[in-house]
Amino acid sequence: MMVMVVRDQSSQPQDITAGVPQGSIIGPTIFISFISDLLSTIRQSHECTTVGSWADVSLNGTSENQQQEAETDQDQDLDQRDVPERGSCPNGWFYFNYFSSCYRFVPDTQTWIEAELSCQQLATGGHLASIHWKEQNHFIELLLKAEQSNNHVWIGLSDRHKEGTFLWTDGSLSDFTNWHLGEPDNYKGRENCVVINSEKWNDVPCTGKSPFICSYKPHDW
Incomplete structure:
Protein backbone atom coordinates (compact mmCIF):
# COMPACT_ATOMS: atom_id res chain seq x y z
CA MET A 1 0.00 0.00 0.00
CA MET A 2 1.43 3.39 -1.01
CA VAL A 3 1.13 6.43 1.25
CA MET A 4 0.69 9.89 -0.19
CA VAL A 5 1.78 12.81 1.94
CA VAL A 6 0.06 16.06 1.08
CA ARG A 7 1.75 19.37 1.72
CA ASP A 8 -0.78 22.18 1.72
CA GLN A 9 0.48 25.26 -0.12
CA SER A 10 -2.16 27.49 1.41
CA SER A 11 -2.64 28.37 5.05
CA GLN A 12 -6.44 28.27 4.87
CA PRO A 13 -8.36 25.01 5.41
CA GLN A 14 -10.52 23.86 2.51
CA ASP A 15 -14.20 23.07 2.85
CA ILE A 16 -14.50 19.58 1.42
CA THR A 17 -18.29 19.85 1.34
CA ALA A 18 -18.34 22.96 -0.85
CA GLY A 19 -21.00 22.65 -3.54
CA VAL A 20 -23.03 20.06 -1.63
CA PRO A 21 -26.50 21.39 -0.62
CA GLN A 22 -26.81 21.60 3.16
CA GLY A 23 -28.94 18.79 4.62
CA SER A 24 -28.91 16.76 1.39
CA ILE A 25 -28.33 12.99 1.43
CA ILE A 26 -25.40 11.90 -0.72
CA GLY A 27 -26.01 8.63 -2.59
CA PRO A 28 -23.23 6.21 -3.53
CA THR A 29 -22.90 7.44 -7.13
CA ILE A 30 -22.88 11.09 -6.18
CA PHE A 31 -20.44 10.39 -3.33
CA ILE A 32 -17.96 8.58 -5.64
CA SER A 33 -18.17 11.43 -8.14
CA PHE A 34 -17.70 13.93 -5.33
CA ILE A 35 -14.60 12.11 -4.01
CA SER A 36 -13.17 11.89 -7.56
CA ASP A 37 -13.59 15.64 -8.04
CA LEU A 38 -12.11 16.29 -4.59
CA LEU A 39 -9.00 14.24 -5.33
CA SER A 40 -8.57 15.99 -8.65
CA THR A 41 -8.76 19.35 -6.89
CA ILE A 42 -6.20 18.25 -4.31
CA ARG A 43 -3.77 17.08 -6.99
CA GLN A 44 -3.99 20.43 -8.75
CA SER A 45 -3.64 22.63 -5.68
CA HIS A 46 -1.15 20.69 -3.54
CA GLU A 47 2.30 19.27 -3.81
CA CYS A 48 2.08 15.47 -3.54
CA THR A 49 4.97 13.25 -2.67
CA THR A 50 4.99 9.45 -2.70
CA VAL A 51 6.93 8.22 0.29
CA GLY A 52 6.85 4.47 -0.23
CA SER A 53 5.12 1.59 1.48
CA TRP A 54 3.21 1.92 4.74
CA ALA A 55 5.20 2.15 7.97
CA ASP A 56 4.52 3.33 11.49
CA VAL A 57 5.86 6.84 11.84
CA SER A 58 6.71 8.55 15.11
CA LEU A 59 5.93 12.16 15.87
CA ASN A 60 9.50 13.20 15.10
CA GLY A 61 9.20 11.86 11.56
CA THR A 62 11.40 8.80 12.09
CA SER A 63 10.00 5.41 11.14
CA GLU A 64 10.08 2.50 13.57
CA ASN A 65 12.44 0.63 11.23
CA GLN A 66 14.82 3.60 11.12
CA GLN A 67 14.83 3.79 14.91
CA GLN A 68 15.60 0.07 15.17
CA GLU A 69 18.45 0.41 12.64
CA ALA A 70 19.90 3.33 14.59
CA GLU A 71 19.75 1.34 17.83
CA THR A 72 21.43 -1.64 16.12
CA ASP A 73 24.22 0.60 14.79
CA GLN A 74 24.71 2.01 18.28
CA ASP A 75 24.92 -1.49 19.79
CA GLN A 76 27.47 -2.47 17.14
CA ASP A 77 29.54 0.61 17.94
CA LEU A 78 29.50 -0.35 21.64
CA ASP A 79 30.53 -3.89 20.77
CA GLN A 80 33.39 -2.58 18.64
CA ARG A 81 34.60 -0.38 21.49
CA ASP A 82 34.62 -3.47 23.73
CA VAL A 83 36.84 -5.53 21.42
CA PRO A 84 40.33 -5.92 22.94
CA GLU A 85 43.02 -3.97 21.08
CA ARG A 86 46.76 -4.44 20.99
CA GLY A 87 47.39 -0.77 21.78
CA SER A 88 51.03 -0.17 22.77
CA CYS A 89 51.54 -3.80 23.78
CA PRO A 90 53.92 -6.17 21.94
CA ASN A 91 52.63 -8.74 19.49
CA GLY A 92 50.57 -11.37 21.26
CA TRP A 93 49.48 -8.99 24.05
Missing part, protein backbone atom coordinates in the same frame (compact mmCIF):
# COMPACT_ATOMS: atom_id res chain seq x y z
CA PHE A 94 46.28 -6.95 24.37
CA TYR A 95 45.90 -3.54 25.98
CA PHE A 96 43.34 -2.56 28.62
CA ASN A 97 43.44 1.24 28.61
CA TYR A 98 41.54 1.84 31.87
CA PHE A 99 44.25 0.06 33.83
CA SER A 100 47.13 0.77 31.40
CA SER A 101 48.02 -2.93 31.33
CA CYS A 102 48.86 -5.52 28.70
CA TYR A 103 47.32 -9.01 28.78
CA ARG A 104 48.29 -12.26 27.12
CA PHE A 105 46.44 -15.55 26.98
CA VAL A 106 48.68 -18.61 27.11
CA PRO A 107 46.94 -21.80 25.91
CA ASP A 108 49.57 -24.17 27.36
CA THR A 109 48.19 -26.00 30.39
CA GLN A 110 50.30 -25.64 33.53
CA THR A 111 49.86 -25.78 37.29
CA TRP A 112 49.09 -22.47 39.00
CA ILE A 113 52.64 -21.87 40.24
CA GLU A 114 54.12 -22.90 36.86
CA ALA A 115 51.79 -20.44 35.15
CA GLU A 116 52.86 -17.62 37.52
CA LEU A 117 56.54 -18.31 36.80
CA SER A 118 55.85 -18.37 33.05
CA CYS A 119 54.19 -14.93 33.25
CA GLN A 120 57.24 -13.56 35.06
CA GLN A 121 59.44 -14.89 32.25
CA LEU A 122 57.24 -13.52 29.47
CA ALA A 123 57.52 -9.90 30.60
CA THR A 124 59.38 -7.79 33.12
CA GLY A 125 56.86 -7.14 35.88
CA GLY A 126 54.62 -9.89 34.49
CA HIS A 127 52.31 -11.95 36.71
CA LEU A 128 49.13 -13.95 36.44
CA ALA A 129 46.41 -11.37 35.81
CA SER A 130 44.82 -9.51 38.72
CA ILE A 131 41.29 -8.11 38.41
CA HIS A 132 39.98 -5.02 40.19
CA TRP A 133 36.85 -3.89 38.33
CA LYS A 134 33.82 -5.38 36.66
CA GLU A 135 34.92 -3.81 33.36
CA GLN A 136 38.34 -5.38 33.67
CA ASN A 137 36.76 -8.75 34.39
CA HIS A 138 34.59 -8.35 31.28
CA PHE A 139 37.63 -7.35 29.19
CA ILE A 140 39.43 -10.55 30.16
CA GLU A 141 36.37 -12.60 29.23
CA LEU A 142 36.29 -10.87 25.81
CA LEU A 143 39.95 -11.66 25.37
CA LEU A 144 39.37 -15.32 26.20
CA LYS A 145 36.51 -15.44 23.69
CA ALA A 146 38.74 -13.83 21.06
CA GLU A 147 41.27 -16.58 21.72
CA GLN A 148 38.43 -19.15 21.52
CA SER A 149 39.09 -20.42 25.01
CA ASN A 150 36.18 -22.16 26.75
CA ASN A 151 38.32 -23.60 29.55
CA HIS A 152 38.91 -22.57 33.13
CA VAL A 153 41.85 -20.18 33.04
CA TRP A 154 44.27 -19.34 35.85
CA ILE A 155 44.29 -15.84 37.28
CA GLY A 156 46.70 -14.57 39.96
CA LEU A 157 44.49 -15.01 43.04
CA SER A 158 45.07 -17.59 45.77
CA ASP A 159 44.83 -18.17 49.52
CA ARG A 160 47.80 -20.53 49.62
CA HIS A 161 49.47 -18.68 52.46
CA LYS A 162 46.42 -18.32 54.72
CA GLU A 163 43.09 -20.03 54.22
CA GLY A 164 40.38 -17.52 53.39
CA THR A 165 42.79 -14.64 52.78
CA PHE A 166 43.04 -14.25 49.01
CA LEU A 167 46.02 -12.35 47.61
CA TRP A 168 47.13 -11.39 44.09
CA THR A 169 50.58 -12.47 42.92
CA ASP A 170 51.36 -8.91 41.73
CA GLY A 171 50.86 -7.60 45.27
CA SER A 172 47.80 -5.48 44.42
CA LEU A 173 44.82 -5.16 46.74
CA SER A 174 42.06 -7.76 46.70
CA ASP A 175 39.31 -5.17 46.22
CA PHE A 176 37.00 -6.94 43.75
CA THR A 177 35.63 -10.48 43.43
CA ASN A 178 33.22 -12.23 41.08
CA TRP A 179 32.74 -15.72 42.49
CA HIS A 180 30.44 -18.40 41.16
CA LEU A 181 27.47 -19.00 43.44
CA GLY A 182 28.67 -20.96 46.48
CA GLU A 183 32.34 -20.23 45.85
CA PRO A 184 34.96 -20.22 47.19
CA ASP A 185 34.24 -23.45 49.06
CA ASN A 186 37.73 -25.01 49.46
CA TYR A 187 36.28 -28.40 48.51
CA LYS A 188 37.90 -31.20 50.55
CA GLY A 189 40.27 -28.59 52.00
CA ARG A 190 42.54 -28.52 48.96
CA GLU A 191 41.28 -25.65 46.74
CA ASN A 192 43.54 -22.64 47.11
CA CYS A 193 44.02 -21.22 43.59
CA VAL A 194 41.54 -19.39 41.40
CA VAL A 195 40.36 -19.82 37.82
CA ILE A 196 38.00 -17.70 35.71
CA ASN A 197 35.34 -19.03 33.33
CA SER A 198 32.47 -17.07 31.78
CA GLU A 199 33.47 -14.09 33.95
CA LYS A 200 32.90 -16.09 37.16
CA TRP A 201 35.62 -17.29 39.54
CA ASN A 202 36.14 -20.61 41.30
CA ASP A 203 38.76 -21.95 43.70
CA VAL A 204 40.35 -25.19 42.56
CA PRO A 205 43.42 -27.30 43.49
CA CYS A 206 46.63 -25.47 42.56
CA THR A 207 48.13 -28.68 41.17
CA GLY A 208 45.58 -28.94 38.36
CA LYS A 209 46.67 -27.84 34.90
CA SER A 210 44.93 -25.04 33.00
CA PRO A 211 45.73 -22.35 30.43
CA PHE A 212 46.35 -18.93 31.95
CA ILE A 213 46.35 -15.20 31.39
CA CYS A 214 49.30 -12.94 32.19
CA SER A 215 49.43 -9.18 32.64
CA TYR A 216 51.96 -6.40 33.09
CA LYS A 217 52.12 -2.61 32.87
CA PRO A 218 53.87 -1.37 29.66
CA HIS A 219 56.26 0.95 31.51
CA ASP A 220 57.62 -2.14 33.27
CA TRP A 221 58.55 -3.72 29.93
Whole structure:
Protein backbone atom coordinates (compact mmCIF):
# COMPACT_ATOMS: atom_id res chain seq x y z
CA MET A 1 0.00 0.00 0.00
CA MET A 2 1.43 3.39 -1.01
CA VAL A 3 1.13 6.43 1.25
CA MET A 4 0.69 9.89 -0.19
CA VAL A 5 1.78 12.81 1.94
CA VAL A 6 0.06 16.06 1.08
CA ARG A 7 1.75 19.37 1.72
CA ASP A 8 -0.78 22.18 1.72
CA GLN A 9 0.48 25.26 -0.12
CA SER A 10 -2.16 27.49 1.41
CA SER A 11 -2.64 28.37 5.05
CA GLN A 12 -6.44 28.27 4.87
CA PRO A 13 -8.36 25.01 5.41
CA GLN A 14 -10.52 23.86 2.51
CA ASP A 15 -14.20 23.07 2.85
CA ILE A 16 -14.50 19.58 1.42
CA THR A 17 -18.29 19.85 1.34
CA ALA A 18 -18.34 22.96 -0.85
CA GLY A 19 -21.00 22.65 -3.54
CA VAL A 20 -23.03 20.06 -1.63
CA PRO A 21 -26.50 21.39 -0.62
CA GLN A 22 -26.81 21.60 3.16
CA GLY A 23 -28.94 18.79 4.62
CA SER A 24 -28.91 16.76 1.39
CA ILE A 25 -28.33 12.99 1.43
CA ILE A 26 -25.40 11.90 -0.72
CA GLY A 27 -26.01 8.63 -2.59
CA PRO A 28 -23.23 6.21 -3.53
CA THR A 29 -22.90 7.44 -7.13
CA ILE A 30 -22.88 11.09 -6.18
CA PHE A 31 -20.44 10.39 -3.33
CA ILE A 32 -17.96 8.58 -5.64
CA SER A 33 -18.17 11.43 -8.14
CA PHE A 34 -17.70 13.93 -5.33
CA ILE A 35 -14.60 12.11 -4.01
CA SER A 36 -13.17 11.89 -7.56
CA ASP A 37 -13.59 15.64 -8.04
CA LEU A 38 -12.11 16.29 -4.59
CA LEU A 39 -9.00 14.24 -5.33
CA SER A 40 -8.57 15.99 -8.65
CA THR A 41 -8.76 19.35 -6.89
CA ILE A 42 -6.20 18.25 -4.31
CA ARG A 43 -3.77 17.08 -6.99
CA GLN A 44 -3.99 20.43 -8.75
CA SER A 45 -3.64 22.63 -5.68
CA HIS A 46 -1.15 20.69 -3.54
CA GLU A 47 2.30 19.27 -3.81
CA CYS A 48 2.08 15.47 -3.54
CA THR A 49 4.97 13.25 -2.67
CA THR A 50 4.99 9.45 -2.70
CA VAL A 51 6.93 8.22 0.29
CA GLY A 52 6.85 4.47 -0.23
CA SER A 53 5.12 1.59 1.48
CA TRP A 54 3.21 1.92 4.74
CA ALA A 55 5.20 2.15 7.97
CA ASP A 56 4.52 3.33 11.49
CA VAL A 57 5.86 6.84 11.84
CA SER A 58 6.71 8.55 15.11
CA LEU A 59 5.93 12.16 15.87
CA ASN A 60 9.50 13.20 15.10
CA GLY A 61 9.20 11.86 11.56
CA THR A 62 11.40 8.80 12.09
CA SER A 63 10.00 5.41 11.14
CA GLU A 64 10.08 2.50 13.57
CA ASN A 65 12.44 0.63 11.23
CA GLN A 66 14.82 3.60 11.12
CA GLN A 67 14.83 3.79 14.91
CA GLN A 68 15.60 0.07 15.17
CA GLU A 69 18.45 0.41 12.64
CA ALA A 70 19.90 3.33 14.59
CA GLU A 71 19.75 1.34 17.83
CA THR A 72 21.43 -1.64 16.12
CA ASP A 73 24.22 0.60 14.79
CA GLN A 74 24.71 2.01 18.28
CA ASP A 75 24.92 -1.49 19.79
CA GLN A 76 27.47 -2.47 17.14
CA ASP A 77 29.54 0.61 17.94
CA LEU A 78 29.50 -0.35 21.64
CA ASP A 79 30.53 -3.89 20.77
CA GLN A 80 33.39 -2.58 18.64
CA ARG A 81 34.60 -0.38 21.49
CA ASP A 82 34.62 -3.47 23.73
CA VAL A 83 36.84 -5.53 21.42
CA PRO A 84 40.33 -5.92 22.94
CA GLU A 85 43.02 -3.97 21.08
CA ARG A 86 46.76 -4.44 20.99
CA GLY A 87 47.39 -0.77 21.78
CA SER A 88 51.03 -0.17 22.77
CA CYS A 89 51.54 -3.80 23.78
CA PRO A 90 53.92 -6.17 21.94
CA ASN A 91 52.63 -8.74 19.49
CA GLY A 92 50.57 -11.37 21.26
CA TRP A 93 49.48 -8.99 24.05
CA PHE A 94 46.28 -6.95 24.37
CA TYR A 95 45.90 -3.54 25.98
CA PHE A 96 43.34 -2.56 28.62
CA ASN A 97 43.44 1.24 28.61
CA TYR A 98 41.54 1.84 31.87
CA PHE A 99 44.25 0.06 33.83
CA SER A 100 47.13 0.77 31.40
CA SER A 101 48.02 -2.93 31.33
CA CYS A 102 48.86 -5.52 28.70
CA TYR A 103 47.32 -9.01 28.78
CA ARG A 104 48.29 -12.26 27.12
CA PHE A 105 46.44 -15.55 26.98
CA VAL A 106 48.68 -18.61 27.11
CA PRO A 107 46.94 -21.80 25.91
CA ASP A 108 49.57 -24.17 27.36
CA THR A 109 48.19 -26.00 30.39
CA GLN A 110 50.30 -25.64 33.53
CA THR A 111 49.86 -25.78 37.29
CA TRP A 112 49.09 -22.47 39.00
CA ILE A 113 52.64 -21.87 40.24
CA GLU A 114 54.12 -22.90 36.86
CA ALA A 115 51.79 -20.44 35.15
CA GLU A 116 52.86 -17.62 37.52
CA LEU A 117 56.54 -18.31 36.80
CA SER A 118 55.85 -18.37 33.05
CA CYS A 119 54.19 -14.93 33.25
CA GLN A 120 57.24 -13.56 35.06
CA GLN A 121 59.44 -14.89 32.25
CA LEU A 122 57.24 -13.52 29.47
CA ALA A 123 57.52 -9.90 30.60
CA THR A 124 59.38 -7.79 33.12
CA GLY A 125 56.86 -7.14 35.88
CA GLY A 126 54.62 -9.89 34.49
CA HIS A 127 52.31 -11.95 36.71
CA LEU A 128 49.13 -13.95 36.44
CA ALA A 129 46.41 -11.37 35.81
CA SER A 130 44.82 -9.51 38.72
CA ILE A 131 41.29 -8.11 38.41
CA HIS A 132 39.98 -5.02 40.19
CA TRP A 133 36.85 -3.89 38.33
CA LYS A 134 33.82 -5.38 36.66
CA GLU A 135 34.92 -3.81 33.36
CA GLN A 136 38.34 -5.38 33.67
CA ASN A 137 36.76 -8.75 34.39
CA HIS A 138 34.59 -8.35 31.28
CA PHE A 139 37.63 -7.35 29.19
CA ILE A 140 39.43 -10.55 30.16
CA GLU A 141 36.37 -12.60 29.23
CA LEU A 142 36.29 -10.87 25.81
CA LEU A 143 39.95 -11.66 25.37
CA LEU A 144 39.37 -15.32 26.20
CA LYS A 145 36.51 -15.44 23.69
CA ALA A 146 38.74 -13.83 21.06
CA GLU A 147 41.27 -16.58 21.72
CA GLN A 148 38.43 -19.15 21.52
CA SER A 149 39.09 -20.42 25.01
CA ASN A 150 36.18 -22.16 26.75
CA ASN A 151 38.32 -23.60 29.55
CA HIS A 152 38.91 -22.57 33.13
CA VAL A 153 41.85 -20.18 33.04
CA TRP A 154 44.27 -19.34 35.85
CA ILE A 155 44.29 -15.84 37.28
CA GLY A 156 46.70 -14.57 39.96
CA LEU A 157 44.49 -15.01 43.04
CA SER A 158 45.07 -17.59 45.77
CA ASP A 159 44.83 -18.17 49.52
CA ARG A 160 47.80 -20.53 49.62
CA HIS A 161 49.47 -18.68 52.46
CA LYS A 162 46.42 -18.32 54.72
CA GLU A 163 43.09 -20.03 54.22
CA GLY A 164 40.38 -17.52 53.39
CA THR A 165 42.79 -14.64 52.78
CA PHE A 166 43.04 -14.25 49.01
CA LEU A 167 46.02 -12.35 47.61
CA TRP A 168 47.13 -11.39 44.09
CA THR A 169 50.58 -12.47 42.92
CA ASP A 170 51.36 -8.91 41.73
CA GLY A 171 50.86 -7.60 45.27
CA SER A 172 47.80 -5.48 44.42
CA LEU A 173 44.82 -5.16 46.74
CA SER A 174 42.06 -7.76 46.70
CA ASP A 175 39.31 -5.17 46.22
CA PHE A 176 37.00 -6.94 43.75
CA THR A 177 35.63 -10.48 43.43
CA ASN A 178 33.22 -12.23 41.08
CA TRP A 179 32.74 -15.72 42.49
CA HIS A 180 30.44 -18.40 41.16
CA LEU A 181 27.47 -19.00 43.44
CA GLY A 182 28.67 -20.96 46.48
CA GLU A 183 32.34 -20.23 45.85
CA PRO A 184 34.96 -20.22 47.19
CA ASP A 185 34.24 -23.45 49.06
CA ASN A 186 37.73 -25.01 49.46
CA TYR A 187 36.28 -28.40 48.51
CA LYS A 188 37.90 -31.20 50.55
CA GLY A 189 40.27 -28.59 52.00
CA ARG A 190 42.54 -28.52 48.96
CA GLU A 191 41.28 -25.65 46.74
CA ASN A 192 43.54 -22.64 47.11
CA CYS A 193 44.02 -21.22 43.59
CA VAL A 194 41.54 -19.39 41.40
CA VAL A 195 40.36 -19.82 37.82
CA ILE A 196 38.00 -17.70 35.71
CA ASN A 197 35.34 -19.03 33.33
CA SER A 198 32.47 -17.07 31.78
CA GLU A 199 33.47 -14.09 33.95
CA LYS A 200 32.90 -16.09 37.16
CA TRP A 201 35.62 -17.29 39.54
CA ASN A 202 36.14 -20.61 41.30
CA ASP A 203 38.76 -21.95 43.70
CA VAL A 204 40.35 -25.19 42.56
CA PRO A 205 43.42 -27.30 43.49
CA CYS A 206 46.63 -25.47 42.56
CA THR A 207 48.13 -28.68 41.17
CA GLY A 208 45.58 -28.94 38.36
CA LYS A 209 46.67 -27.84 34.90
CA SER A 210 44.93 -25.04 33.00
CA PRO A 211 45.73 -22.35 30.43
CA PHE A 212 46.35 -18.93 31.95
CA ILE A 213 46.35 -15.20 31.39
CA CYS A 214 49.30 -12.94 32.19
CA SER A 215 49.43 -9.18 32.64
CA TYR A 216 51.96 -6.40 33.09
CA LYS A 217 52.12 -2.61 32.87
CA PRO A 218 53.87 -1.37 29.66
CA HIS A 219 56.26 0.95 31.51
CA ASP A 220 57.62 -2.14 33.27
CA TRP A 221 58.55 -3.72 29.93
